[in-house]
Amino acid sequence: MIFALVGNQNSGKSTLFNQLTGSSQRVGNFPGVTVEQKTGSVTGHKDITMVDLPGIYSLSPYAGDEIITRDFLLKEKPDGIINIVDATNIERNLYLTLQLIELQIPMVLALNMMDEVQANNGSIAILQMRELLGIPVVPVSAAKNQGLSELMEQAVDTARNRRKPERIDFCPGGSEPDGAVHRVIHAISYLIEDHAGRQGVPARFAAAKLVEGDVPMLESLRLSQNEADTIEHAVKEMETELDTDREAAMADMRYNFIEDVCEKCVAKVKESRAYRRSVHIDSLLTHKILAFPAFLGIMLAVFWLTFGVIGVPLSELFEWGIEKLGEGVEVTLEAYGLNPVLQSLINDGIFAGVGAVLSFVPVIVTLFFFLSILEDSGYMARVAFIMDKPLRKIGLSGRSFVPMLMGFGCTVPAVMATRTLASERDKKMTIFLTPFMSCSAKIPIYALFTAAFFPGYQALVITGLYLIGILLGVFSGFIMKKTVYKGAPVPFVMELPNYRFPSMKNVLLLLWERTNDFVQRAFTVIFLATIVIWFLQSFDIRLNHVADSADSMLAVAGRFLSAVFAPIGFSDWRVATGLITGFMAKEAVISTLAVLTGASAAELGDTLRTLFSPLTAFSFLVFTLLYTPCVAAVAIVKRELGSFKGTFFIIAYQTGFAWLAAFAIYQTGRLLG
Amino acid sequence: MTLRDLAIGQSGRVLAVGGEKVLRRRFLEMGITPRTVVTVKKAAPMGDPIELLIRGYVLTLRLEDAEKITVEEEAV
Numbered sequence: 001m002i003f004a005l006v007g008n009q010n011s012g013k014s015t016l017f018n019q020l021t022g023s024s025q026r027v028g029n030f031p032g033v034t035v036e037q038k039t040g041s042v043t044g045h046k047d048i049t050m051v052d053l054p055g056i057y058s059l060s061p062y063a064g065d066e067i068i069t070r071d072f073l074l075k076e077k078p079d080g081i082i083n084i085v086d087a088t089n090i091e092r093n094l095y096l097t098l099q100l101i102e103l104q105i106p107m108v109l110a111l112n113m114m115d116e117v118q119a120n121n122g123s124i125a126i127l128q129m130r131e132l133l134g135i136p137v138v139p140v141s142a143a144k145n146q147g148l149s150e151l152m153e154q155a156v157d158t159a160r161n162r163r164k165p166e167r168i169d170f171c172p173g174g175s176e177p178d179g180a181v182h183r184v185i186h187a188i189s190y191l192i193e194d195h196a197g198r199q200g201v202p203a204r205f206a207a208a209k210l211v212e213g214d215v216p217m218l219e220s221l222r223l224s225q226n227e228a229d230t231i232e233h234a235v236k237e238m239e240t241e242l243d244t245d246r247e248a249a250m251a252d253m254r255y256n257f258i259e260d261v262c263e264k265c266v267a268k269v270k271e272s273r274a275y276r277r278s279v280h281i282d283s284l285l286t287h288k289i290l291a292f293p294a295f296l297g298i299m300l301a302v303f304w305l306t307f308g309v310i311g312v313p314l315s316e317l318f319e320w321g322i323e324k325l326g327e328g329v330e331v332t333l334e335a336y337g338l339n340p341v342l343q344s345l346i347n348d349g350i351f352a353g354v355g356a357v358l359s360f361v362p363v364i365v366t367l368f369f370f371l372s373i374l375e376d377s378g379y380m381a382r383v384a385f386i387m388d389k390p391l392r393k394i395g396l397s398g399r400s401f402v403p404m405l406m407g408f409g410c411t412v413p414a415v416m417a418t419r420t421l422a423s424e425r426d427k428k429m430t431i432f433l434t435p436f437m438s439c440s441a442k443i444p445i446y447a448l449f450t451a452a453f454f455p456g457y458q459a460l461v462i463t464g465l466y467l468i469g470i471l472l473g474v475f476s477g478f479i480m481k482k483t484v485y486k487g488a489p490v491p492f493v494m495e496l497p498n499y500r501f502p503s504m505k506n507v508l509l510l511l512w513e514r515t516n517d518f519v520q521r522a523f524t525v526i527f528l529a530t531i532v533i534w535f536l537q538s539f540d541i542r543l544n545h546v547a548d549s550a551d552s553m554l555a556v557a558g559r560f561l562s563a564v565f566a567p568i569g570f571s572d573w574r575v576a577t578g579l580i581t582g583f584m585a586k587e588a589v590i591s592t593l594a595v596l597t598g599a600s601a602a603e604l605g606d607t608l609r610t611l612f613s614p615l616t617a618f619s620f621l622v623f624t625l626l627y628t629p630c631v632a633a634v635a636i637v638k639r640e641l642g643s644f645k646g647t648f649f650i651i652a653y654q655t656g657f658a659w660l661a662a663f664a665i666y667q668t669g670r671l672l673g
Numbered sequence: 674m675t676l677r678d679l680a681i682g683q684s685g686r687v688l689a690v691g692g693e694k695v696l697r698r699r700f701l702e703m704g705i706t707p708r709t710v711v712t713v714k715k716a717a718p719m720g721d722p723i724e725l726l727i728r729g730y731v732l733t734l735r736l737e738d739a740e741k742i743t744v745e746e747e748a749v
Contacts, residue, residue, distance in 0.1 A: 056701040064694050093729040244707075248690060251701035255709075278731075282715070291718045309686045365747070385733050389719040392735075491696040491738060493703055496724060496731040 001159055003042075003409045005074060006100060007084035008093050009055035010497035011376075016084055016142035017052045018505050025052075025509070037072070045152060051078065057092070059209075061216045074201055080159035081107040087117045087124060087139070087500075088272055088485075092529045092541050094258045095251075098134070101165040102205040106157045107135050114139040115146065121274045125265040132261045134167030143503055163378065168204050170257035181253045184238045185211055187233050195221040211235055212250050225277055239630050274498040280383065281499050285657045293388045298379075302370040302411060306363060307440060314362035322358060326351035335540050341538070341545050349534030352525060356518075359410070364413045367406065371417065376502030381494060388492055390507070394474055395481030397492045401428040406475075407437030408466075411633035415640055416514060429477070429485045431637055434471030435629045435654055438466050441586035445624055448590055452605035453617040460620070465625050472661065473628065518636070529631045532582055549596065554580060568623060568662040569616035577624070619666040626658035674709065676725075676739040684712040685744030692741040698741065704728045717729055735747070 005020075007013045017025070021040025036543050038052040061067050073081070082319060083100050085093040090111075100107060117124060130137045136154045140147035165671060169182055189207035196203040199220055206631050209217040209232055220227070242249050256307075262268075262442060263444035285294050305311075333343050374380055380402055389396030406414035414434045421427040450458040536554040539545055545638040546552050558577030565576050574596040582589040594600070612620060628651045629637065638647040679685050687709045690700050704727055705711070715724040716729065722735045 032698060034697065044728050058698075060698050062698060088730075089730045092730060095702060095704065145679060248700060248707065252706050255704065255706045278717075284713065286717065286724075288718050385724070386719075388735070389717060389721050454687065491692075492730065492732075493696070493699045493734045495703075496733050498731075547697060666688050 001047060001079040001156070002051060002076070003080045003082055003155060004053055004069075004076075004078040005075075005082050006053050006069060006096070007055060008057055008086065008089075010495060011055065011084050011086040011093060013055055014052065014506055015082050015503050016110065016112065016148075017050065017139070018503075018509050019142055019148055020407070021050055021143055023509075028554065032414045042152060044149075044202045045156065048152075051076075052084075056063075056096065057097055060212070061214060062409075067161050073100075073105065077200075078105065078157055081105050081112055082155055083107060084110045084112050084142075085334065086585060087111045088120075088268060088274065089404070090124075091262055092257055098170055098254045098257065099205075099208075101133070101135065102168060102208050102643070104164045104202045104204065104451065105163055106161075106163050106167070108151065108158055109133065109135055109137045109143075110140050110147075111137055111139045115141040115144055116272065116274060120122065122272075123267045129261065129265040132167075132264065133165075135165045144285070146623040170254060174554065180238045180466070181211070181239045181249050187234055191227060191230065192221055195223060195227075208250065211238075211246055213246050218324075222424060239349065243381075244501050245271055246499045252632075272498075274500070278378075278496075278498040285379065286382050286386055297385065299405060302367070302374075305370065306367045306409060311363035311366035314366065318362055319355065322355040326355065344538055344545075345534055348538070349530055354530055357389060361515065361519065363410060364518060365511060366411050367409055368416075368511055368514050369507065371406065371413075371509045372403070373502045376495045376500070376506055378499045381496050384492075384494065385496060386495065393411065394433075395485065396429060396433075396475030396477065399492075400426055400433075400492075403430050404434055404437055406438060407434040409440050411435055411439050411629050412518065412636050413514075415516070415636045418640060422450070425485055428641065429480055430638060432480060432485075432650060432653075433473050433477055433652065435633065436469045436476065437516060438469045438625055439586065439629075439633075441630065444587055445589050446621065449608065449612075449617050449621055451633050452608050453612065453614045461621075465621055467490065468622060469625050469659075472657065476657070533581065537581075540598070567666070568659060569666040570612065570621040572611050575611060575620070579627070582624070583628060583631055584622070585632070589624065615666065615669040619669070622665055623658045623662040626661055627655045629654065674744060676713075676742040677736050678747070679711075679713045679744065681713050681715060681723075682749045684710055684749045685695050686710050686747040687742060687744055690741070690744040691743070692738065696738060697743070698717065701739075703732055705732075705742060710749070711744070 005017055017038070017040070020042050025038055025040030025042070035186075036467055038049055040052075044051050051072070053069045056066045056069050059066060061070060072078075081100055081103070083097050085097060087624075097109060099185050111124065111126070114124070124139070125646050128136050136158055138151045140145060140151050143149070147177060171179070171182060185204070185207050188210055189203045192206055192210070193203045196206040199206075199222075200219070201217075206217055206221060223231070238247055238249065244252070254666040261331050284290055287294070320376045320497075330343070331353065333346065371380075374383075383402055384398030386398070387401040391398055391401055398638075400418075403414045403417040403421075405415055411434055414437070415431050416433075418427045418430045423428060432475055444463045447458075450461045454461045528669065533554070536557065537549050537552050539553055540551050541553055541556060549555060554577055555573060558573040558580060561580070562571045562573045565571060565579075570576075574593060577596060578589045578592040581592040587649040590604075593608070597604070597607045608617070628634070634647060634651065637650055641647055674685075676685060680726060687705060687707050690697060690705055690707075709727060712726040713723055714726050717723070717733075720736075722733050723739060725732045725734070728740065
């Protein structure tokens, strides 16, 4: 049996899903649904598959998530729906419930956070609510694991007996204040019954959507012109009678019914404890003056913990482990007498390359750990709230701020974090702008070059580089807003949920999922890229294995590219080659320069002074700041955008932009002497 | 008057909900329907967006969007 888990955002849906499925969950594709769904088998009910659908507020076909849910429910026809409702915010949550009921799929309502309602001395008359809604209602607390076995029992029973929701008309208390709405729904429902049947859509649901003016639904039903006109006419009449328009009439009808249900069943408290606590916390975190320093403080703490205390030392440990393993393998292969070229592939190619990328994992995991805690607690919504105004100027909403900020740490988790953005347009634009935030892997390059060329002004130059990145990102945002991503941003009408203590189970499962994702998917691309780079570095154009990488194809490419770099001030092939390997990982720029010039770490600064002047060094730094993201980041961008074209555009734009910026700096500098 | 004109701490009763297609649908599904009472709780540090209390939960929206909701003042 397949159950769909549907509910509003912030209703505790993922907590419930995690409690029900535990560690059995996986990300998979359902045929017919292009977007990946999280599924899992329910603990203790081996034959039940639970599908976690995105958190939504209605079944209108506007936002991507709503379309996903709607398509899944209509096309996959699950055996049952579990609709999770936040009992502390019941009115708005039931709005979705009423639309789900119209689908006529066996359905159970999980009334979540009942423990909180009771703690506030509130109460909900479960039996009466069941009577009024016509579906089983089970009080639960997902966070405390209460009521879940009853929930599953009811769900299985309802689905097995194919008990559809008993009620589809939502006239409050049998009175007829919205009689006109129901009249027109019934009339249309009757008229389109055959069409809806052919499309496998419940007639009642289709009729309600037609009254709302749902264009995709109208098109999918393939009505005759005559029928379509009749429907339009009926709706017009209703609008005249009620002196309102179709959408407001439907929303009003639903909310009237909900108000009536709540009046009869819910003993509300004016202000819940969770709400009072949130107001209290927000008196600091969204305070007129203190909001920004508080935010800065929280972010600095996260970055410090990630890059200073936990992530980087762990990464170094990881790196050390991989290195030792590599050495062990090297010795073994040597003793075995394996072909030296294959040895080189395994040691210099796979271990060096994949090892470098794998060493990112601890940083990514740590960063995600803290950020998912902030997300789960409800703080991220506040960040969006305080940052919305400045970000709107470049065509983004407050929600985009956090991913972009993460870009200063590492582009990979930053791009992964765009998944939380509601609109596809915002997501694409955020992914596009994130590489402008200088990632931490570039810090070693900055440190080396500024020490060699700008002693005494290091901090100033590095800060300048970060600012250049941000300013050019803002500038690019402006351009994109006016050209490629013209469309209107989705409206910023967002819930600020009450602060809650994050569930460790949620956080850990999310971490596990993200890590897996990174390792599995990015790995294939990185693995291949490593082999390609190794190949280019180890063979000449006649495919002979070279002892000195100066004779390799990579060096040839470097020499070729050095012509491209000449106008921006650095024509040495070794520099060009360094930049190519920087595509693998930014840190590799330094190691390649060291290998190719034969300089030890201590001598490298002096060696660089023979290759660069302060002006060309600065031009080089700006180029490094802006040019294509590394292969790990590109792999993730490709995965999130799902498009080669878009990914290639980002690489081309970044690299072209980097060249132009470096060109401007170098040529201006030369003119000024 | 519109929702934008309400001062912080003031409440209003919704008379009409405007806005373009997607925005309007979003208002309605989030529970901003005629006759609903909303209270303006707070403004973001830069004055925009604002925080509302509606149907027992907290909703945030931008001033330019708040302008599209007609309200009358309501004493609570």
